[in-house]
Amino acid sequence: MDDAGPLPQRLLASCALPHAWADLPAWTVLDTDFGVLTPFLHCWHTWQTDARRPRMLHYVGMLSPAQAHDLQALAQQAAHTAPHWQPLTDALAAASAGLGTGQHRILLAQGQLSLTLCIGDTTALLAEQNFLAHTLWVHGTDILWDKWRIKALARCSQRGAHLVLDRAAPEAPDGLAEAGFVEVEAENTSLRARFQPRWSLGARDQVPPAIAPQRCTVLGAGISGASVAYALARRGWQVTVLDQHAAAAGGASGLPAGLVVPHISADDSPRSRMSRVGARLMQQHAKTLLRDGMDWQASGVQEQDFEQGSTRWHAHGAWVRPGQLVRAWLKHPGIRCVYGAQVTDLQQREAVWQLIGPDGNTWAESELVVLANATGCVPLMLHPSHVHFLGDGLAQRLEFLHAVHGTVSYAAHRSLPSAAHWPQHPVNGHGNFLPQIPLDNGMAWLAGSTFEPDRIPEQAGHRLAPLAEQHRANAQRLCELLPAVGAELAAAFAAGEVQHWSATRCVTHDRLPLVGPLQDVPEGSRPSLWIHAGMGARGLTFSALGAELLVARLAGEPWPLENSLARSLDVRRPKRRRN
Ligand SMILES: Cc1cc2nc3c(=O)[nH]c(=O)nc-3n(C[C@H](O)[C@H](O)[C@H](O)COP(=O)(O)OP(=O)(O)OC[C@H]3O[C@@H](n4cnc5c(N)ncnc54)[C@H](O)[C@@H]3O)c2cc1C
Numbered sequence: 408m409d410d411a412g413p414l415p416q417r418l419l420a421s422c423a424l425p426h427a428w429a430d431l432p433a434w435t436v437l438d439t440d441f442g443v444l445t446p447f448l449h450c451w452h453t454w455q456t457d458a459r460r461p462r463m464l465h466y467v468g469m470l471s472p473a474q475a476h477d478l479q480a481l482a483q484q485a486a487h488t489a490p491h492w493q494p495l496t497d498a499l500a501a502a503s504a505g506l507g508t509g510q511h512r513i514l515l516a517q518g519q520l521s522l523t524l525c526i527g528d529t530t531a532l533l534a535e536q537n538f539l540a541h542t543l544w545v546h547g548t549d550i551l552w553d554k555w556r557i558k559a560l561a562r563c564s565q566r567g568a569h570l571v572l573d574r575a576a577p578e579a580p581d582g583l584a585e586a587g588f589v590e591v592e593a594e595n596t597s598l599r600a601r602f603q604p605r606w607s608l609g610a611r612d613q614v615p616p617a618i619a620p621q622r623c624t625v626l627g628a629g630i631s632g633a634s635v636a637y638a639l640a641r642r643g644w645q646v647t648v649l650d651q652h653a654a655a656a657g658g659a660s661g662l663p664a665g666l667v668v669p670h671i672s673a674d675d676s677p678r679s680r681m682s683r684v685g686a687r688l689m690q691q692h693a694k695t696l697l698r699d700g701m702d703w704q705a706s707g708v709q710e711q712d713f714e715q716g717s718t719r720w721h722a723h724g725a726w727v728r729p730g731q732l733v734r735a736w737l738k739h740p741g742i743r744c745v746y747g748a749q750v751t752d753l754q755q756r757e758a759v760w761q762l763i764g765p766d767g768n769t770w771a772e773s774e775l776v777v778l779a780n781a782t783g784c785v786p787l788m789l790h791p792s793h794v795h796f797l798g799d800g801l802a803q804r805l806e807f808l809h810a811v812h813g814t815v816s817y818a819a820h821r822s823l824p825s826a827a828h829w830p831q832h833p834v835n836g837h838g839n840f841l842p843q844i845p846l847d848n849g850m851a852w853l854a855g856s857t858f859e860p861d862r863i864p865e866q867a868g869h870r871l872a873p874l875a876e877q878h879r880a881n882a883q884r885l886c887e888l889l890p891a892v893g894a895e896l897a898a899a900f901a902a903g904e905v906q907h908w909s910a911t912r913c914v915t916h917d918r919l920p921l922v923g924p925l926q927d928v929p930e931g932s933r934p935s936l937w938i939h940a941g942m943g944a945r946g947l948t949f950s951a952l953g954a955e956l957l958v959a960r961l962a963g964e965p966w967p968l969e970n971s972l973a974r975s976l977d978v979r980r981p982k983r984r985r986n
Contacts, residue, residue: 414443414445414446414546415445415446415448415449415450416449417571418446418449418450418544418546418571419446419449419450419453421569421571421594421599422541422542422544422569422571423569424450424453424542425453425454425457425459425460427541427542427569428454428457428459428460428461428541429457429459430459430461431461432461432462432463432619432620432642432643433461433462433463433464433465433642433962433964434454434461434463434464434465434541434542435465435466435467435538435539435540435541435542435565435964435965436450436464436465436466436467436540436541436542436543436544437467437469437540437542437543437544437560437563438466438467438468438469438544438546439469439529439533439543439544439545439546439550440469440470440544440545440546441468441469441470441474441524442470442471442474442477442478442481443546444478444481444482444485445485445488445489446544446546447466447468447522448485448489448492448495448496450464450466451464451466451495451515451516451520452491452492452495454520455516462519462642462643463519463520463521463641463642463964464516464519464520464521465521465523465538465964465965466520466521466522466523467523467525467536467538467540467965468522468523468524468525469525469526469529469532469533470524470525470526471526471527472507472508472526472527475503475506475507475508475524475526478499478500478503478506479500479503479504482496482497482499482500482503483496483500495515498515499513499515499522502514502515502691503524505722505723506524506526507526507683508526508527509525509526509527509680509684509969510523510524510525510526510532510535510684510966510967510968510969510972511523511524511526511684511687511967512684512688512952512955512967513691514688514691514692514695517641517695518641518695519641521955521964521965523965523966523967525969529550530550530556530559532969533556533559533560533562533563534559534970535969535970535971536562536563536965536966536970537965537966537970537973538563538959538963538964538965538966539563539564539565539568539611539963540563540564540565540568541565541567541568541569542568542569543560543563543564543568543569543570543571544571545560545570545571545572545573546571546572546573546574546597551576552572552575552576552579552582553576553578553579553582554578554581554582554585554586557572557579557582557583557585557586557588558582558585558586560586561586561587561588561602561604564602565602566602566603566604566608566611566612567601567602567603568601568602569599569600569601569602570583570588570598570599570600570601570602571597571598571599572597572598572599572600573596573597574596574597575596575597575598579598580593580598583598583600586604587602587603587604587605587606588600588601588602588603589601589602589603590603610930610931613930613931618933618961618962618963620639620642620643620644620645621644621645621773621774621775622644622645622646622647622772622773622774622775623636623639623644623645623646623647623773623774623775623776623777624646624647624648624649624760624762624770624771624772624773624775624776624777625639625646625647625648625649625776625777625779626649626650626750626762626776626777626778626779626780626783626784626787627648627649627650627658627778627779627780627781627783627940628648628649628650628652628654628655628656628657628733628737628744628746629650629655629656629657629658629659629660629733629779629781629946630656630660630729630732630733630942630946630947630950631660631779631781631920631939631940631942631946631950631953631954632648632650632777632779632780632939633648633655633656633660633732633733633734633736633737634692634736634939634950634951634953634954635777635779635939635953635954635957635958636648636736636737636739636742637736637737637739637742637954638954638955638957638958639741639958640739640740640741640742641739641741642958642962643741644741644775645741645743646741646742646743647742647743647744647745647770647771647773648737648742648743648744648745649744649745649748649750649762649770649771650744650745650746650748650780651747651748651749651750651783652746652747653746653747654746655730655733655734655737655744655746656729656730656733656734658781658910658911659781659813659910659911659912659913659942659946660729660730660733660946661729661730661908661910662728662729662730662815662908662910663728663815663817663844663846663851663853663908664726664727664728664729664841664844664846664853665726665727665729665841665947666708666724666725666726666727666833666835666839666841666947667686667689667690667693667724667725667726667727667947667948668682668686668708668710668721668724668725668835668948669682669683669686669721669723669724669948670682670945670948671710671712671719677919677971677972677975678917678918678919678975680972681919681949681952681968681972681975681976682945682948682949683723684952684967684968685945685948685949685950685951685952685953686723686724686725686948687723688951688952688955688967689725689727689947689948689950689951689952690703690705690723690725691951692732692736692951693705693725693727693732696732696735696736697727697728697731697732697735698731700845701845702727702728702731702732703725703726703727703728703731703732704725704726705723705724705725706724706725706726706832706833707720707721707722707723707724707725707832708720708721708724708725708726708832708833708834708835709721709830709832709833709834709835710724710834710835710836711834711835711836711837711888712836713836713837713887721835724833724835726833726841726844727947728844728846729946729947745770745771748764748770749764749765750762750763750764750770750780750787751763751764751765751787752764752767752792752793753776753787753788753793753796755796755935758774758935759772759773759774760772760773760774760775760776760935760936762776774935775935775936775937775961776935776936776937777937777938777939777957778925778936778937778938778939778940779938779939779940780940781911781912781913781940781941781942782808782809782810782911782913782940784805784808784938784940785805785806785808788802788805788925789802789805789806796925796926796936797925797926798924798925798926798927798979799927800979801925801978801979804921804978804979807915807916807982808913808914808915808921808940808941809860809913809914810860810861810862810911810912810913810914811858811859811860811861811911811912811914811943811944812857812858812859812860812861812871812909812910812911812912813855813856813857813858813859813909813910813911813912813944814855814856814857814874814877814878814881814907814908814909815853815854815855815856815881815907815908815909816853816854816855816877816878816881816882816900816905816906816907817846817851817852817853817854817905817906817907817908818851818852818896818899818904818905818906819848819849819850819851820842820843820849820850820851820852821899826895828889828891828892828895829842829892830842830889830892831843834888834889836887836888837884837887837888838854838855838856838881838884838885838887838888839853839854839855839856839888840852840853840854840885840888840889840892841853841854852896854881854882854884854885854896855881856881856944857872857877857880857881858944859871859872859877861911874907877907877909878900878905878907879900882896882897882900912942912943912944912946913940913941913942913943914941914943914944915941915943916982917975917980917982918943918944918945919941919943919949919975919976919980920939920940920941920942920943920949920950920953920976921938921939921940921941921976921978922938922939922953922956922957922960922976922977922978923937923938923957923960923976923977923978923979924936924937924938924960924961924978925937925938925978933961934961937957937961938978939953939954939957952967952968953976955967956968956973956976
């Protein structure tokens with residue numbers, strides 16, 4: 408027995424790995440018993456040391472809540488058996504601390520290894536998946552893999568996929584044959600098979616399971632656009648980002664600093680569940696790309712619930728300077744940015760989109776376009792010459808987008824606040840307060856933010872409240888959130904020592920982003936016009952998650968969220984009140 412142990416090696420060899428993935432852009436593994444951990448670590452190590460490895464490895468692991476709870480201990484144990492796994496187990500342990508039930512996305516190996524952990528009941532979570540695996544490892548679990556569960560595995564298999572089924576029930580070979588698996592071979596207590604049904608799989612046979620990287624233009628260099636551009640560039644796409652401003656983060660993403668904090672609701676609504684996944688993902692990016700304590704900090708956030716009269720500590724809350732993250736994402740060598748590039752016209756010739764400026768100049772050409780230009784997508788797409796690009800009923804969806812202006816008040820700390828009434832970490836409630844944030848001109852506090860209906864570009868609108876009134880509203884909110892701090896800072900507001908930063912949020916009817924294709928396409932082809940917008944007041948929490956979902960949908964990869972949750976972000980979701 409060598410240091411990797413026999414099981415992981417047997418699994419890889421049974422599926423012709425690493426030979427089978429050589430030179431492919433991506434490879435997807437489904438492992439229904441991730442808690443064993445050694446197959447994952449052996450696969451990761453084999454992939455990492457293979458000169459002909461696929462650019463992206465997608466690994467979907469299913470495990471029970473108890474296994475998730477013990478994941479860090481399991482990782483340390485595994486590192487003892489094979490010391491070369493130590494860096495891998497350290498990275499996994501750090502990224503997976505405190506995971507609850509549900510689906511989570513963890514980015515490892517500079518984001519080239521995308522690990523999707525599904526924690527809970529395996530059968531229920533299998534029904535929530537949308538991807539097609541190349542390799543399926545169904546081993547060592549207590550689940551009886553009857554014909555219905557085997558059908559669920561078939562639903563997640565690409566044509567030609569290899570399956571290893573350990574501890575199979577006696578009727579499993581019949582179940583495999585019925586579900587479309589061929590070449591079923593027994594080896595000790597396990598079965599090997601290949602998914603090659605004799606019948607047509609309909610759309611699954613027509614659409615290539617994964618789209619090869621091509622050219623993409625992302626419109627908007629804010630946090631929505633930069634997160635999508637970075638996700639595509641990591642997968643090998645050539646991305647051009649266009650923005651009308653002179654530099655990145657010229658819109659709402661230029662916020663001096665904001666909070667990444669999960670949303671709380673009594674019934675743990677989809678919005679709350681997704682906000683937890685999004686906040687974790689955002690912090691993974693911040694941890695990898697930003698300077699701790701300068702550009703962001705996993706400070707934790709205190710939440711004041713005025714309705715319940717209670718406070719709650721978000722250990723996974725953080726403050727982030729979003730402009731720093733936007734710039735870090737856009738530095739990827741696969742991304743080219745063009746600033747001062749206002750797009751007023753969109754044309755499609757054969758399969759290529761052209762994004763055109765007011766002077767008729769073509770800023771970019773590409774096979775794929777992602778609109779990440781916040782409310783700017785409304786006048787662009789509802790223009791009579793462009794509205795026909797939209798799928799049935801989608802013009803009405805874009806009409807639901809509205810603009811909400813916001814101002815945050817901020818000032819340098821006169822002296823570093825050590826008094827007992829000053830919080831040492833951000834506080835969130837009705838409005839928020841961020842103390843001791845290192846802005847460009849020194850340590851500052853921020854108090855925000857106002858919410859005021861605004862106009863969408865090119866629409867006739869009303870006048871915003873005078874700036875003094877916006878500062879007054881922030882000062883008032885601060886007095887309610889932290890009365891002693893509010894009283895102390897009243898003098899700074901009165902003396903005009905407080906500065907402001909203002910921008911417009913793009914808000915949807917239910918306060919959840921819009922993520923998905925904007926076109927209806929015939930079966931067998933893929934949409935090439937997508938949207939990632941409507942981040943509202945939580946772009947810092949939702950943008951990295953939205954980007955992973957958008958790219959997973961267009962590239963046929965595992966989704967970062969359960970199907971049922973991801974549907975609440977779809978452009979075509981039913982129009983309901985916010986939840
Ligand atoms: C005062 C305030 C406080 C906030 N606090 C928080 C917070 O604490 N936590 C949090 O999560 N969120 C917060 N937000 C919200 C957050 O800032 C937004 O959700 C997020 O920045 C939206 O990012 P975006 O990329 O979608 O939009 P933007 O950053 O606005 O980017 C859109 C870009 O598209 C470009 N564009 C538009 N149309 C065109 C066109 N036709 N041609 C070329 N370019 C175009 C624009 O120039 C712009 O740069 C706050 C917002 C405000 C205003």
